Amino acid sequence: MDSNYGTYKLRTRHLNLFYSTKQALKDITINISPNTVTAFIGPSGCGKSTFLRCFNRMNDLIEGVTIDGEVLIDDVDIYKNMVDVHEYRKKVGMVFQKPNPFPKSIFENVAFGLRINGERSKTVLEESVEAALKQAALWEEVKDSLNKSALALSGGQQQRLCIARAIAVKPSVLLMDEPASALDPISTAKIEELIYQLKHSFTIVIVTHNMQQAARVSDKTAFFFMGELIEFDKTDKIFTNPSEDATQNYITGRFG
Amino acid sequence: MTQLTLELTKLRTDITEMWNLVASQLYKSLYSLKTFDKDLSREVVSNEKRVNSMELNIDRDCENIFALFNPVAIDLRFVLAILKINNNLERIGDIAEGIxxxxxxxxxxxxxxxxxxxNFLTMFEAAIQIVEDALTSFNKEDTKLARSIFKQDEMLDEINAEANQIISDYIRANPDKTEQALNVLSIIRRLERVGDQTKNIAEEIIFYLEAKVLKHK
Known part of the structure; x- marks a missing residue:
């Protein structure tokens, strides 16, 4: 029996990923506990976004990608156990850098995933949309305009709408790829506050170039460089006394 | 070189300048005591304003670095250490003025x-020496030398501990010099505090370089 069984929400073991012949991820082993926020940091091209996308098999869509090693969600290897990609993706919500609401109403954006999953009950849909918008701290701002176009919302509101859309289908993991990099400081603060609240319900992994954001929102931080996981530790340790020189050089801006 | 690196380099230069001034304040106090040169003592009192002004500038620079550059890791520890060293140096400056x-x-x-x-002069020279050793350990990033300060501080503590009895005996033998003896005792107390302040500084140097907290251990 695997001694880590049941302990971690997300795990990888000796994960390697190649774009054709170019190796983008090198032998990455990581254990991510449930209901925590983990930040992935590192310079551009270090592999952090590629690694994030391994957790919902988004790299499958890229031609020439090959993967070996294990990626486990709830101890199930999502690449090797013949799992239904659509089924387990329900467990994993994703929020991207740029808010990407559908050109539909606010209500329909949040209800979209539920409808795809076959929900037809008007009452259930209404209750679920309200719950998701409340959880995404957007309800008070949009409750009187649910039928208005989502595209009329501000950038910060659109991003919270995308978070509401992602959590409406009740995933247990939220992947966020630079979710606040296109937002102003006030919207960024709201997203960060939201991340802090959401971790009680979800396991969150966030890729960010904003070092202070990583420090503010995450429990643990992973530093990647040239496809390798250089250091993974508690965030306060990483930002006060990192173990590796490469981490220190990067976070203090002395890098490269 | 990043702007943060330039700011940290300036901070290092400024704290070194303050450190040298404080050490020189102590040295001038000792020299004026030996030579009974009251003009030199007045110069020390007057220079205390410069020490205070430097403390305020360094405090302000640290605050700006925190606000503008969000230092982390060794840079964060450096600025935190400078803030505290700055405060300790200012207090040593106060002690030199008091003496x-x-x-x-x-x-x-x-x-x-x-x-x-x-053992008054020995104590005074040792107090100046440990302030200078602390500066050397800071600039050379020598934590071994910083740790040696703890031992030197113990020596100052011992001289201070013995002073009560010695002064008491002296006053009994020389009642006409009671006031001067009490003043010497007061100065000994202050020199003992120079040791304490410098020990704090040494702890900050070790914290900055090794990320180890030695306070209260």
Missing amino acids: SKFIIIEKEPFDPPLLQKT
Whole structure:
């Protein structure tokens, strides 16, 4: 029996990923506990976004990608156990850098995933949309305009709408790829506050170039460089006394 | 070189300048005590304003670095250490001023047997030496030297601990010099505090370089 069984929400073991012949991820082993926020940091091209996308098999869509090693969600290897990609993706919500609401109403954006999953009950849909918008701290701002176009919302509101859309289908993991990099400081603060609240319900992994954001929102931080996981530790340790020189050089801006 | 690196380099230069000034304040206090040069004592008192002004500037620079550059890791520890070292140096500056004020109010030169019995000059020289050693350990990033300060501080503590009895015996033998003896005792107390402040500084140097917290251990 695997001694880590049941302990971690997300795990990888000796994960390697190649774009054709170019190796983008090198032998990455990581254990991510449930209901925590983990930040992935590192310079551009270090592999952090590629690694994030391994957790919902988004790299499958890229031609020439090959993967070996294990990626486990709830101890199930999502690449090797013949799992239904659509089924387990329900467990994993994703929020991207740029808010990407559908050109539909606010209500329909949040209800979209539920409808795809076959929900037809008007009452259930209404209750679920309200719950998701409340959880995404957007309800008070949009409750009187649910039928208005989502595209009329501000950038910060659109991003919270995308978070509401992602959590409406009740995933247990939220992947966020630079979710606040296109937002102003006030919207960024709201997203960060939201991340802090959401971790009680979800396991969150966030890729960010904003070092202070990583420090503010995450429990643990992973530093990647040239496809390798250089250091993974508690965030306060990483930002006060990192173990590796490469981490220190990067976070203090002395890098490269 | 990043702007943060430039700011940290300037901070290092400024704290070194303050450190040298404070060490020189102590040295001038000792020299004026030995030579009973009250003008030099007055100079120390006057220079204390410069020490205070430097403390305020360094405090302000640290605050700006926190606000504008969000230092992390060794940079964060460096700025945190400088903030505290700055405060400790300012207090050593106050001590030098306090000692000089005792010299100014003293009516006649200090009695050599009194100074000899209390190990006073040895203590004074040791206090200056540990302030200088702390600066050397800071600039050379030498934590071994920083740790040696703890031992030197113990020596100052011992001289201070023995002073009560020695001064008491001296006063019984020389009642006409009671006031001067009490002033010497007060200066000894202050020199002991120079040791304490410098020990704090050494702890900050070790925290900055090794990320180890030695306070209260």
